[in-house]
Amino acid sequence: MRLPSLLRRQGPGATVYTVLLGLFVLFPMVTLVVRAAVGGGFARLTTYPDIGKVVFNTVLLAVGSLVVAMVLGTLLAVSVTASPPHWQRLLGFIPTLPLIVPGVADTLGWIFLFSPRVGYVNSWLRSLPMFDHLKDGPVDIFTLPWIVALTGFSFTGFVYLYVSSSLREVGTELASAARVFGAGPIRTFLTVTLPLIWPSMVYAGGVVLLMGLGQFTNPLLLGSSNGIDVLTTVLFKLKSTYPVDYAFGAALSAPLVIAGFLVVWGQRLSIGAQGKYQVVTSKANHRTQGGSRMAAIPVLVFGALVVLPLIALVLVALSPYWSGQIDWGALSLDQVKSVFGDPRVAAALGVTVRAILITVAIVVPIGFVSAMIQRGFIRAGRGPRTMVDLLTTLPTAIMGFAMLFTYGNPPFAMYGTVGLFVITYVALMIPHAMRPQLTSMLSIGSEFNEAAAIAGASRARRLFTIELPLLRGGISVAITMVVILLFHEFSASLMVATAGTQTIGSLLYDYFSSGVYPQVAVIALLMVVVTLAGVALSGAIGTNRKGSKR
Amino acid sequence: MSADTVTAEQLTISEVTKVYDHRSGTKALDDVSLTIRLGELVVLLGPSGCGKTTLLRILAGLEDATSGRLSLYGEPVVDTGRNLSVPPHKRGLGMVFQNYALWPHMKVVDNVAYPLRTSGLGRTEARERALEMLRSVRCDHLATRLPSQLSGGQQQRIALGRALVARPGIVLFDEPLSNVDAQLRKEVRTEIRRLHAEIDFTGIYVTHDLQEGLELADRIVVMSHGRIEQIGTPEEIFTSPISAYVAEFMGIENKTGVRRRGGVVATGFGEIEATGDLAGLPEGVDHDFYFRASQVRVAADGDSTAASSRSGGWTVADMVYAGGHSDIVLTRGEARLLCEGTFEPSARLEVGAEVDIEIDTAAALLYPSGGDER
Numbered sequence: 022m023r024l025p026s027l028l029r030r031q032g033p034g035a036t037v038y039t040v041l042l043g044l045f046v047l048f049p050m051v052t053l054v055v056r057a058a059v060g061g062g063f064a065r066l067t068t069y070p071d072i073g074k075v076v077f078n079t080v081l082l083a084v085g086s087l088v089v090a091m092v093l094g095t096l097l098a099v100s101v102t103a104s105p106p107h108w109q110r111l112l113g114f115i116p117t118l119p120l121i122v123p124g125v126a127d128t129l130g131w132i133f134l135f136s137p138r139v140g141y142v143n144s145w146l147r148s149l150p151m152f153d154h155l156k157d158g159p160v161d162i163f164t165l166p167w168i169v170a171l172t173g174f175s176f177t178g179f180v181y182l183y184v185s186s187s188l189r190e191v192g193t194e195l196a197s198a199a200r201v202f203g204a205g206p207i208r209t210f211l212t213v214t215l216p217l218i219w220p221s222m223v224y225a226g227g228v229v230l231l232m233g234l235g236q237f238t239n240p241l242l243l244g245s246s247n248g249i250d251v252l253t254t255v256l257f258k259l260k261s262t263y264p265v266d267y268a269f270g271a272a273l274s275a276p277l278v279i280a281g282f283l284v285v286w287g288q289r290l291s292i293g294a295q296g297k298y299q300v301v302t303s304k305a306n307h308r309t310q311g312g313s314r315m316a317a318i319p320v321l322v323f324g325a326l327v328v329l330p331l332i333a334l335v336l337v338a339l340s341p342y343w344s345g346q347i348d349w350g351a352l353s354l355d356q357v358k359s360v361f362g363d364p365r366v367a368a369a370l371g372v373t374v375r376a377i378l379i380t381v382a383i384v385v386p387i388g389f390v391s392a393m394i395q396r397g398f399i400r401a402g403r404g405p406r407t408m409v410d411l412l413t414t415l416p417t418a419i420m421g422f423a424m425l426f427t428y429g430n431p432p433f434a435m436y437g438t439v440g441l442f443v444i445t446y447v448a449l450m451i452p453h454a455m456r457p458q459l460t461s462m463l464s465i466g467s468e469f470n471e472a473a474a475i476a477g478a479s480r481a482r483r484l485f486t487i488e489l490p491l492l493r494g495g496i497s498v499a500i501t502m503v504v505i506l507l508f509h510e511f512s513a514s515l516m517v518a519t520a521g522t523q524t525i526g527s528l529l530y531d532y533f534s535s536g537v538y539p540q541v542a543v544i545a546l547l548m549v550v551v552t553l554a555g556v557a558l559s560g561a562i563g564t565n566r567k568g569s570k571r
Numbered sequence: 572m573s574a575d576t577v578t579a580e581q582l583t584i585s586e587v588t589k590v591y592d593h594r595s596g597t598k599a600l601d602d603v604s605l606t607i608r609l610g611e612l613v614v615l616l617g618p619s620g621c622g623k624t625t626l627l628r629i630l631a632g633l634e635d636a637t638s639g640r641l642s643l644y645g646e647p648v649v650d651t652g653r654n655l656s657v658p659p660h661k662r663g664l665g666m667v668f669q670n671y672a673l674w675p676h677m678k679v680v681d682n683v684a685y686p687l688r689t690s691g692l693g694r695t696e697a698r699e700r701a702l703e704m705l706r707s708v709r710c711d712h713l714a715t716r717l718p719s720q721l722s723g724g725q726q727q728r729i730a731l732g733r734a735l736v737a738r739p740g741i742v743l744f745d746e747p748l749s750n751v752d753a754q755l756r757k758e759v760r761t762e763i764r765r766l767h768a769e770i771d772f773t774g775i776y777v778t779h780d781l782q783e784g785l786e787l788a789d790r791i792v793v794m795s796h797g798r799i800e801q802i803g804t805p806e807e808i809f810t811s812p813i814s815a816y817v818a819e820f821m822g823i824e825n826k827t828g829v830r831r832r833g834g835v836v837a838t839g840f841g842e843i844e845a846t847g848d849l850a851g852l853p854e855g856v857d858h859d860f861y862f863r864a865s866q867v868r869v870a871a872d873g874d875s876t877a878a879s880s881r882s883g884g885w886t887v888a889d890m891v892y893a894g895g896h897s898d899i900v901l902t903r904g905e906a907r908l909l910c911e912g913t914f915e916p917s918a919r920l921e922v923g924a925e926v927d928i929e930i931d932t933a934a935a936l937l938y939p940s941g942g943d944e945r
């Protein structure tokens with residue numbers, strides 16, 4: 022359906038917006054690709070000694086984690102659906118936990134559990150007769166299979182969300198019909214349910230594949246000690262040497278940028294531009310009884326696997342040092358106090374908070390305009406839409422590198438400034454700032470605006486008295502999302518950080534590299550706490566809105 | 572506009588055409604012209620999809636016309652030839668929306684005060700006048716509530732108050748009662764008529780509901796496929812539909828193809844005598860003949876008049892009690908007719924009885940066949 026004439030605005034705003042977006046998104050990407058082409062970067066690729074291995078690792082990580090995430094995500098979605106109805110609300114929440122827990126914190130927790138020598142679980146296993154002859158292990162988390170498994174695990178929540186909302190969309194009726202006609206549960210799943218949810222699985226799969234190709238945190242934290250590199254970690258090493266070989270870095274990034282373009286293009290072809298932002302309306306599940314308690318088991322196990330690393334984090338944070346043994350008597354808050362007394366932490370917190378505040382001020386309005394464009398309220402042609410779509414596909418680490426390279430160097434020369442973080446963060450956060458606002462726009466009919474126009478309100482007056490107040494909820498959620506995502510932002514921050522200007526994420530990595538694990542654990546926990554508080558806050562906003570509006 | 576504007580025309584629509592989809596080129600409005608006079612309550616009537624809403628939204632400025640001109644209060648506001656289109660907030664209209672469109676974040680009183688605030692009135696004064704308006708629609712006790720705390724009928728009254736509070740000369744209504752349940756509908760309808768008399772505005776009211784249109788209108792504009800089919804008072808429209816299309820829309824129950832040959836007329840249920848208006852049919856030309864159930868009666872012997880034709884061999888297929896009368900379904904082979912009967916004990920009919928009928932032909936509705944097939 023076409024939108025009413027009144028609501029399709031065209032004005033200088035759209036142009037300004039397009040230019041801004043181009044500056045934040047297209048310009049860095051273009052300079053990157055151009056630099057790769059003209060700076061001889063592509064030629065350098067062939068001479069890099071381990072390039073074959075790096076590409077192999079990157080692809081293996083992407084495909085492997087895709088498989089893990091798809092299998093686990095679908096299994097969890099089906100498990101939730103098959104479990105007793107009155108459990109489903111709570112159970113349905115569990116698989117989304119990895120999306121909430123900051124990735125670095127999770128990975129660090131796993132390291133504390135499964136580091137070959139001093140991981141808590143490894144130490145405990147070695148106390149069993151079966152493994153008591155070992156000096157380390159039996160599990161070595163710093164290996165490729167573990168990197169793949171943990172990365173896949175962290176993507177599971179994402180696949181779960183898509184598959185389960187699609188399952189809800191499809192409803193239970195069609196499957197019940199198949200059962201009535203004599204198909205067994207497995208046959209029903211394979212012949213009825215799976216084909217129906219297939220499109221959303223394909224979409225989720227495409228996104229997960231991209232995320233896997235650009236994955237940075239896990240290979241960096243888990244792969245470095247054994248020299249397991251992927252494209253993004255090579256890029257990071259490049260960034261840490263002087264002078265930075267930007268042409269080579271650009272050439273390393275180019276394949277991922279191009280993969281992003283291809284995925285956006287593919288999605289355009291398969292589901293159209295609007296589909297993926299559509300709010301999923303859930304059909305009521307009429308089942309009020311039945312379901313199997315056994316079906317809940319995979320979900321509960323998954324939940325335990327999310328919580329376990331967090332427990333390890335807490336233990337390390339409370340210990341004077343990390344030894345693999347838990348010395349209950351030595352646990353104290355000393356490490357926590359020392360972290361908060363640490364001037365480097367204070368400085369990093371200062372930079373983080375400043376960068377976040379400035380970013381919010383810039384990116385939330387951009388997200389607002391983006392949402393208006395996606396909704397069709399502003400006529401802006403195809404350019405801006407495509408750029409926003411591209412943003413969602415570009416790996417964070419690559420984005421960081423492109424920003425460092427484009428804006429860190431002359432003529433912008435923002436290297437070492439908070440401004441460089443801000444530019445990077447703005448680009449990263451545009452989709453996240455847009456989505457909640459778009460969701461709330463989609464839920465508000467255009468007639469409120471029209472009624473105000475008839476009542477004599479000018480466009481500006483409508484914006485301030487009708488549109489913004491109605492979108493308050495969406496805007497608050499957007500702000501909260503941006504704050505929590507940036508507070509634990511790791512990959513891009515690491516790319517643009519300098520020794521003098523650190524954010525909390527990049528400082529975390531510094532401490533990790535120098536082996537002061539209790540401090541690392543405290544900082545990671547701080548990220549978790551801030552994130553959970555933010556999620557609770559935006560949850561409260563959502564409920565509050567539902568309570569006061571219709 | 573000056574008080575001594577020579578004409579009492581409030582609103583003039585000239586040759587307005589609207590195309591939504593330029594690829595298919597389908598015209599949602601096709602060359603519509605209409606003049607509405609001061610103080611009239613005009614109902615735009617027609618089935619869903621005929622372009623009523625589109626026309627109303629073009630009047631309001633919510634939608635742009637593809638071509639055509641429009642003037643309000645004697646001032647041009649749309650002229651596609653001159654690229655003129657006054658934005659809605661400068662047209663000085665009121666409007667009641669189908670789903671109320673009360674702003675959910677404002678209290679009832681602020682919703683109603685809003686049009687006054689936009690015209691520059693201070694907060695206190697605007698609220699005072701809003702309260703006055705709320706009293707007039709009997710909702711002043713709801714002033715401090717949020718719209719979500721109101722019933723559908725209450726929301727509709729408040730939407731009415733909001734549309735009228737700034738005393739706009741012209742008020743538009745887009746099917747305002749379609750979301751209100753049947754009992755309340757009648758009540759709000761009466762309310763609209765009362766306010767129209769009291770406040771004295773020119774109203775344009777869109778509906779697809781015939782009964783609603785007939786009850787409310789000073790004048791009815793029947794629309795079809797983006798065109799105006801007929802304009803007239805409710806009585807004119809009801810008694811003399813100008814085309815088969817309008818006749819259908821008026822819910823005339825019986826229809827048959829007819830062709831006169833001499834003193835007899837061939838119908839879908841055999842030949843009948845060419846009485847009344849049937850006698851005036853051109854020879855040998857196919858027409859459609861519409862007649863109401865009330866124009867058919869079960870005949871006693873020797874009952875024929877000069878302006879009615881008899882047809883025999885009908886069977887009573889069903890009888891439904893319908894209040895003051897009963898609806899009788901008659902069949903004769905493939906043909907079916909609806910007839911209104913009374914419950915006179917002497918003339919008591921049984922299902923399955925064979926009867927003759929008399930069809931009133933004094934004011935017959937006859938339309939050339941095929942001419943109106945669209």
Ligand SMILES: Nc1ncnc2c1ncn2[C@@H]1O[C@H](COP(=O)(O)OP(=O)(O)O)[C@@H](O)[C@H]1O
Pocket residue numbers: 022023024025591592599617618619620621622623624625626
């Ligand atoms: N926003 C729109 N985009 C495209 N087509 C529309 C739009 N609004 C109405 N139409 C089409 O224009 C025609 C008239 O619609 P409308 O004015 O809503 O009719 P009514 O109000 O009489 O039901 C219909 O065929 C409808 O499909």
Ligand SMILES: [Mg+2]
Pocket residue numbers: 620623624625746
């Ligand atoms: Mg309509």
